[in-house]
Structure formats: C-alpha cells, structure tokens
Amino acid sequence: MGRITLSKVNKTFGATTVIPGIDLEIENGEFVVFVGPSGCGKSTLLRLIAGLEDTSSGKISIDGRDVTGEAPAKRGLAMVFQSYALYPHMSVYNNIAFPLKMAGTDKAVIDAKVRDAARILNLTNYLERRPGQLSGGQRQRVAIGRAIVRAPSAFLFDEPLSNLDAALRGTMRLEISELHQKLGTTMIYVTHDQVEAMTMADKIVVLQAGNIEQVGSPMDLYNRPANLFVAGFIGSPR
Numbered sequence: 570m571g572r573i574t575l576s577k578v579n580k581t582f583g584a585t586t587v588i589p590g591i592d593l594e595i596e597n598g599e600f601v602v603f604v605g606p607s608g609c610g611k612s613t614l615l616r617l618i619a620g621l622e623d624t625s626s627g628k629i630s631i632d633g634r635d636v637t638g639e640a641p642a643k644r645g646l647a648m649v650f651q652s653y654a655l656y657p658h659m660s661v662y663n664n665i666a667f668p669l670k671m672a673g674t675d676k677a678v679i680d681a682k683v684r685d686a687a688r689i690l691n692l693t694n695y696l697e698r699r700p701g702q703l704s705g706g707q708r709q710r711v712a713i714g715r716a717i718v719r720a721p722s723a724f725l726f727d728e729p730l731s732n733l734d735a736a737l738r739g740t741m742r743l744e745i746s747e748l749h750q751k752l753g754t755t756m757i758y759v760t761h762d763q764v765e766a767m768t769m770a771d772k773i774v775v776l777q778a779g780n781i782e783q784v785g786s787p788m789d790l791y792n793r794p795a796n797l798f799v800a801g802f803i804g805s806p807r
C-alpha cells in the first residue's frame with residue numbers, strides 16, 4: 570500500500586502549462602521530497618496526487634488502481650496542512666477526531682484511534698486543550714494526528730513547517746522523519762528548502778518550471794547532479 574505512479578501527468582491553468590506531462594514512480598514506504606524554487610509547481614503536483622486539482626491529461630494510479638478523476642476522499646491519502654488549519658474552538662481530541670466523525674465512525678473506534686495517534690505524537694496529556702493553548706510544534710503534531718487517524722496509504726505534506734521558527738523547524742523535521750520510521754508509510758513532502766530535502770528524503774524530485782530535472786537519493790544528487798540547475802540548487806561542486 571502506498572505506491573503512486575504518475576504517467577504523462579499534465580496540468581494547465583487556462584493558457585499556462587504548469588506541469589508539462591511528467592512520469593514519476595513513488596515506491597511503497599518511501600519518503601519522497603519535491604523540491605524546487607517558489608512557483609515551480611510543487612503544490613500543484615501534490616494537489617494533483619491528492620485529487621484537489623484535476624489533471625488536464627495523463628494518469629495517476631495508487632497501488633495499481635487508476636484514481637484519475639476520483640474524489641480526494643476516495644484516494645486513501647492524507648494531506649497534512651500547516652498547523653493554522655486547526656479548529657481553534659475545538660479541543661485537541663476533537664481536532665484529531667474530526668475526519669473520523671465526518672466519516673461517521675463508531676465512537677469507541679474513534680476514541681481508540683485518537684488515543685493511539687496521541688501516544689505516537691506525545692500529545693496524550695494535551696487532548697483537552699485548545700490549539701491556542703499549545704506550542705507551535707504541538708499544534709503541528711495535532712495537524713499530523715488528524716492525518717494519522719485515517720490510516721492513509723500515504724501522507725502528503727505541503728511546506729508544513731514554513732510558518733515555524735528555525736529552531737522548531739529543525740525539531741519538527743526530526744519528528745516527521747521519526748514518524749516515517751515508526752509508521753513505514755509513504756510520505757510525499759513538498760519544500761523549497763534544500764536542507765529539508767537533503768536531510769529527510771529517501772528520494773528527491775527536483776522541479777523547475779514544472780519539469781523534473783532529476784530524481785535520486787540525496788547522495789545521487791550531491792555526487793552526480795544531472796545538470797547545472799540541480800548542482801546549483803543542491804549546492805554541490807560540479
């Protein structure tokens with residue numbers, strides 16, 4: 570569970586081509602980082618995978634199943650938004666439980682799943698608090714908890730740490746990497762930050778103007794950058 574395949578995926582907005590027709594294979598359990606400068610199409614690509622945008626042409630499949638055109642909720646993926654997407658008037662418990670309540674899940678099942686996610690994220694003692702009574706890092710963990718309870722086949726992160734200060738960003742990077750190790754679930758992580766890409770990824774996808782410039786491990790990109798753009802962006806000598 571968690572293998573994602575893109576075949577000739579193309580996205581245009583009006584006359585503008587943002588994603589020009591790309592192929593990409595994401596293996597089950599991989600931590601994949603989409604990295605590139607602002608405006609290169611990272612969020613669009615992630616939203617296409619999530620189903621929040623429709624492809625203009627091409628095909629997306631998850632675990633061999635064609636999901637092109639399928640609604641986001643049916644894809645079995647979970648998008649982790651920045652922590653400000655939490656509901657301020659609800660407790661941490663209810664924020665985490667929210668997607669399960671919406672799905673009509675049985676109360677006892679919800680309770681077990683929320684407590685399980687809280688344990689994994691060290692939030693057990695904070696379940697009755699409101700988001701406003703938490704630190705930035707705790708709030709980000711609540712946002713992740715809301716994804717965990719759905720037991721997705723992949724987690725999709727779009728610059729989840731960009732509104733945190735530098736020190737907290739470092740801590741959260743480690744926490745997300747640890748979470749990946751604990752869960753073993755496919756994660757796709759979008760960032761414009763080369764350090765995040767190099768320290769977190771199993772596989773980095775370097776994007777420029779919607780094109781994939783290179784796909785490889787941090788070592789591959791550092792030691793064998795495909796072109797000057799990758800070399801310059803990753804910062805390796807060439």
Ligand code: ADP
Binds near residue numbers: 614
């Ligand atoms: P990134 O996440 O890498 O910063 P985006 O995927 O947000 O880049 O955007 C890629 C390009 O697509 C940008 O030029 C942006 O202006 C354009 N774009 C994104 N969403 C829309 C939209 N809904 N309508 C028109 N243009 C869009």
Ligand code: MG
Binds near residue numbers: 611612613
């Ligand atoms: Mg973006």
